[in-house]
Amino acid sequence: MRKINFFQKIMKVIINCDGITKKDLAKELDFTTAGITKIVNELIELKLIKEKTYAESTGGRKPIILGLNEKKIGEILGVNLAPKSIELSISDINGKNFRSNIINIDEKMNIFVILEKNIEKLLKENPKIKIISFVLNGLVDSQNGISIFSPHYNWKNLNLKKYYEEKFNIPVVVENDVRAMALAEKIFGNCKKNKDFVVLNISEGIGCSLYINDILYYGSGFISGEIGHIVIDKNSNQRCSCGRYGCFESEISTLSLINKLKIIFPNEGHINMAWIIENIKSKNLEVLKVIDEVIKKMTIGIDMIISIINPEKIMIVGELFKEKIMLKKLIKNVGEVVLEEQKCEIIKSKFQENIGIYSAVALVNYNIFTDEKLLKKILKF
Numbered sequence: 513m514r515k516i517n518f519f520q521k522i523m524k525v526i527i528n529c530d531g532i533t534k535k536d537l538a539k540e541l542d543f544t545t546a547g548i549t550k551i552v553n554e555l556i557e558l559k560l561i562k563e564k565t566y567a568e569s570t571g572g573r574k575p576i577i578l579g580l581n582e583k584k585i586g587e588i589l590g591v592n593l594a595p596k597s598i599e600l601s602i603s604d605i606n607g608k609n610f611r612s613n614i615i616n617i618d619e620k621m622n623i624f625v626i627l628e629k630n631i632e633k634l635l636k637e638n639p640k641i642k643i644i645s646f647v648l649n650g651l652v653d654s655q656n657g658i659s660i661f662s663p664h665y666n667w668k669n670l671n672l673k674k675y676y677e678e679k680f681n682i683p684v685v686v687e688n689d690v691r692a693m694a695l696a697e698k699i700f701g702n703c704k705k706n707k708d709f710v711v712l713n714i715s716e717g718i719g720c721s722l723y724i725n726d727i728l729y730y731g732s733g734f735i736s737g738e739i740g741h742i743v744i745d746k747n748s749n750q751r752c753s754c755g756r757y758g759c760f761e762s763e764i765s766t767l768s769l770i771n772k773l774k775i776i777f778p779n780e781g782h783i784n785m786a787w788i789i790e791n792i793k794s795k796n797l798e799v800l801k802v803i804d805e806v807i808k809k810m811t812i813g814i815d816m817i818i819s820i821i822n823p824e825k826i827m828i829v830g831e832l833f834k835e836k837i838m839l840k841k842l843i844k845n846v847g848e849v850v851l852e853e854q855k856c857e858i859i860k861s862k863f864q865e866n867i868g869i870y871s872a873v874a875l876v877n878y879n880i881f882t883d884e885k886l887l888k889k890i891l892k893f
């Protein structure tokens with residue numbers, strides 16, 4: 513194996529294990545401790561990794577563990593482009609967040625202009641930023657850094673990577689938001705040890721991402737996981753952001769849920785997620801009836817995922833699942849339709865509001881471990 517690929521392999525194991533001793537690293541990579549020590553010393557000299565705090569010891573001398581050198585890799589500007597907001601965050605490669613700022617947006621605004629202005633300001637103020645990580649809604653060609661189609665922003669074939677790399681002379685990585693969530697689960701979350709899992713995002717939009725055979729799955733045209741636009745009710749009068757009627761997204765997203773409740777409760781001034789959660793807690797029967805309908809439709813989607821992919825876990829992301837009763841209802845409904853043999857854990861993601869920040873950092877991690885050119889660029893060797 514070429515040296516740089518081996519460097520990447522070592523760095524990947526170090527972050528997956530939250531730090532590791534040389535001895536365990538050798539075991540993990542099926543190498544001799546002497547062989548690993550030689551290459552680790554080279555990585556330490558390059559300041560790519562560092563020896564840090566002591567690991568738990570069973571007695572005797574405490575072993576030294578290895579961690580990524582966040583200072584050498586520099587800071588990451590995370591740009592999370594959601595349907596109704598943009599989040600800009602600054603973090604290090606280990607996921608430590610220094611600041612984040614959310615800008616609420618609407619369709620009248622020129623999102624591209626707002627974005628550029630804010631990115632320029634942050635890059636000027638923070639010279640430690642070494643890379644920009646875009647995580648965005650819609651169809652994304654992550655290899656070339658292109659937003660193929662964002663129905664929420666009305667973007668088509670917008671090359672974010674080329675534009676920002678040329679404008680600010682800084683490496684840029686770009687990924688679909690839900691695929692980046694799978695990376696966050698794999699690198700920082702509850703799927704570190706899983707090889708087959710699915711992330712299902714049930715928020716303002718609906719989408720899923722697939723981690724299969726320990727690899728993030730893209731599909732032939734980077735369009736895998738678009739479960740939100742499967743039409744489940746052709747006769748529905750709910751128009752979807754894609755222009756069709758009765759898609760999963762227009763039937764079960766939080767935006768559609770809010771719209772349905774506004775019709776049922778026309779005199780309620782402001783129906784938002786906080787209002788919905790409050791009414792679920794107080795067991796408002798009319799609200800629960802709508803919720804039960806939505807859960808039934810979610811169950812159809814989850815049944816499809818389990819039957820086609822056969823994952824170990826499905827990680828659910830979404831504000832609606834802040835309330836334990838929601839996940840309970842969902843698990844019960846799914847249990848009634850899947851076969852006993854189709855074992856699959858349905859778990860709420862440990863990330864909630866901070867998912868965008870971790871997704872942006874995990875995307876950089878993943879690219880450093882897989883893209884040789886990017887690693888060389890960031891580290892300048």
Ligand SMILES: [Zn+2]
Pocket residue numbers: 740741742752753754755756759760761762
């Ligand atoms: Zn649709």
